[in-house]
Amino acid sequence: MKTLEISPGLLTLDQLYNVFNGEYERFALQVGCGEAIKASAEIVSKAASGGVPVYGVNTGFGKLASTPIEREAVAQLQVNLVRSHCVGVGSPLAPSTTRLMMILKVASLARGYSGVRPLVIDSLLSLLNANLIPYIPSQGSVGASGDLAPLAHMTLCLMGEGPFLSEGQKSAKLEHLNFYKIEPLRLVAKEGLALINGTQTSTALALDALFAFQPVFEAALLIGAMSLEAARGSDAPFDDRIHQVRGQLGQIETAIHYREILSGSAIRASHLTEDDRVQDPYSLRCQPQVMGACLDQFRYASTVLQRETNAVTDNPLVFSEDDAILSGGNFHAEPVALVADAMAVAMSEVGAIAERRIAMLIDSSISRLPPFLTSSAGLNSGYMIAHVTAAALASENKSLAHPASVDSLPTSANQEDHVSMATFAARRLQQIVTNVSHILAIEYLISAQGFDYLRPLRSSDVLECAYSLLREKVPSMNEDRVISNDIQSAVELIQRGQLAKIAQDYGHRISLWG
Known part of the structure; x- marks a missing residue:
């Protein structure tokens, strides 16, 4: 059984091409990533229990960024975020695309700048290793603020609320997780935002x-x-x-x-x-x-x-070396958009x-x-x-x-x-x-x-x-x-x-x- 060891920041296109061709059956995270992941999660936990407004941790989102969220509602905020952003329409993404998208999300979160617990990454790896493919409608993202809708549908599956893809059709939700003994993910501060923010869908496509x-x-x-x-x-x-x-x-x-x-x-x-x-x-x-x-x-x-x-490519980013949480715009997929346009022209010329x-x-x-x-x-x-x-x-x-x-x-x-x-x-x-x-x-x-x-x-x-x-x-x-x-x-x-x-x-x- 061939295993891809995901090295955050060091994935190669040859490795992903082999994923595309179905050469890997199992996926694992490189040993030694845990400390950076835990350190950023601890910073987010402190921010969630503090009184200083931090975007997406204890505030609303987008235009509602100035709206404060009560401490006891911080976890529910993340659940609401995922559910409300599941607005995708159209035919589902191909399994090859969804698998690449999940691997890219693992690699991104595992770099330790997103403030999620190791459990979140383990949940993604559990789906990959069980060959469970989330049912993700292909339309509904504009490629800024990340690929919100498709990534939200992926996250809904981690939570045990979203359907999976089986022979091109929607299939059961929680039953699949139960069969593989995968616990539904219970989100805490910032984790929903970290999962749905990012360019992983457009990049995978x-x-x-x-x-x-x-x-x-x-x-x-x-x-x-x-x-x-x-x-x-x-x-x-x-x-x-x-x-x-x-x-x-x-x-x-x-x-x-x-x-x-x-x-x-x-x-x-x-x-x-x-x-x-x-x-x-x-x-x-x-x-x-x-x-x-x-x-x-x-x-x-x-x-x-x-x-x-x-x-x-999510937002905000957590820098544990100086306890900083910074809002930026890495979720803007302009680099991907421009090269996808160039690829379209080149393919058409062939x-x-x-x-x-x-x-x-x-x-x-x-x-x-x-x-x-x-x-x-x-x-x-x-x-x-x-x-x-x-x-x-x-x-x-x-x-x-x-x-x-x-x-x-x-x-x-x-x-x-x-x-x-x-x-x-x-x-x-x-x-x-x-x-x-x-x-x-x-x-x-x-x-x-x-x-x-x-x-x-x-x-x-x-x-x-x-x-x-x-x-x-x-x-x-x-x-x-x-x-x-x-x-x-x-x-x-x-x-x-x-x-x-x-x-x-x-x-x-x-x-x-x-």
Whole structure:
């Protein structure tokens, strides 16, 4: 049974990627964190029993921050806070997102700046280790004052009052805790606020999308190379000298990748001396420039998300070294919002250039392949309408990629007058990942069909393996058939990482987080 030892402030994206892939069955907190946690909890306890107003400890919240709370009502204040903030709507968060969110919350609280007891962290770990996934509606957070609604729904489950997710549906509440002998959490001063304040939902959503896109991006590089081969394009634009004089790191790295996976192609060798085309279309020739720029964006985003993974983002914060409780704004998720917007654009561009290659391959005047990749054009439509689907998805991505971070609606009677919209910025990424995966699946089908028309010539070993992987699921299309089934087969190879693994098996891997 593989255990992830959570080291506060030191979690890596590789560890979280393994969580995403289900490689860990148990979760534990690094030994030695307890003293810092206890010290901050003691400071909060003293503040709760004192007469000095401390936000969220013995005062109301938001616009009600000036309202004092009687000493005997401090614990009830936290319970009321959680219940009143359970206002989420919409479909539930995916289990992979919720699991990441809970781990990030554990890591944040365990740094010892949030004023919660060790028991709170133990309760979160108990849910994780029992594989109990809180039912958390996905809509209702503006990404400032933290991801209040989704984190409140998570906390409600800790209290024994919230439903869990079972096969996509709400299931029993307290019964689940009883079955695993997990005691419902009874909140004391500041604990409800510490649990629901923070950027863990938006960060988890962004990480979930980044991890889901890793095999898709690697597949996009392979499929783009297959399209170059199918169109008998030139590999001269991938020459290292071209990319070195520009100096863009992602471009240089992807150009190396293309050269490696195209190496040894007999298709390329066959037309080196007889091809009269001076230059290929941009969608073929400029792949390193476009994909490299996208890679740079993902790596910058991953740097920001790595920091946020290990951040303390609730409010107020407790500094035990000088007995200080300070109110601030670390819950504002602007860093996550901006990089989620950048990821949306980069993902959409991967799909956009793929759609252009599809259009090029079905156009016989450019590709020099049969029209729509069918031998009997007219009687058969071939891949004509598959391109329409790709165009529809690429267009949809343009709307989805509109930046969310530039919008702000004041909340809490104008106390919270600028918000990040990070939660939606990150939440819509999964739809873009799905759309791009389907665009690439269509390109995969068409480029493989292009290979069929170039036989007996063969491509590089890597690309021939990619071709064979598809042909195990989808035969060559000699006459019209229902293509949606083929698209589904191809998209599964992409999303499940089977296509990406081919490049990795040959020693060619590009990671979105460096």
